[in-house]
Amino acid sequence: MSIAEIKNKERVINELLRFIRKVLVEPDISETALEIARKHVNDKNAAVLIADELSSTTNVKIPVEHSDADRLFLELLIDVVRDEKALY
Numbered sequence: 001m002s003i004a005e006i007k008n009k010e011r012v013i014n015e016l017l018r019f020i021r022k023v024l025v026e027p028d029i030s031e032t033a034l035e036i037a038r039k040h041v042n043d044k045n046a047a048v049l050i051a052d053e054l055s056s057t058t059n060v061k062i063p064v065e066h067s068d069a070d071r072l073f074l075e076l077l078i079d080v081v082r083d084e085k086a087l088y
Contacts, residue, residue: 050078
């Protein structure tokens with residue numbers, strides 16, 4: 001593994017840690033994110049729609065150019081909602 005790959009993984013981990021801290025301080029973000037994901041999970045470009053609405057309604061800001069950590073978070077959010085729907 002190259003130094004650049006290691007640095008990128010460290011950056012992604014640090015970004016995710018900052019996000020997790022934000023969610024722990026403001027637990028309402030989690031429920032809001034899930035509600036938004038439920039609304040857009042089946043839409044074309046669901047990740048973009050979720051990111052845009054989450055950025056406009058919470059203090060979680062996901063830029064137009066999604067980072068690796070942003071993509072991981074959005075994929076996880078979509079997976080959680082799909083798993084939720086599979087249970088019913």
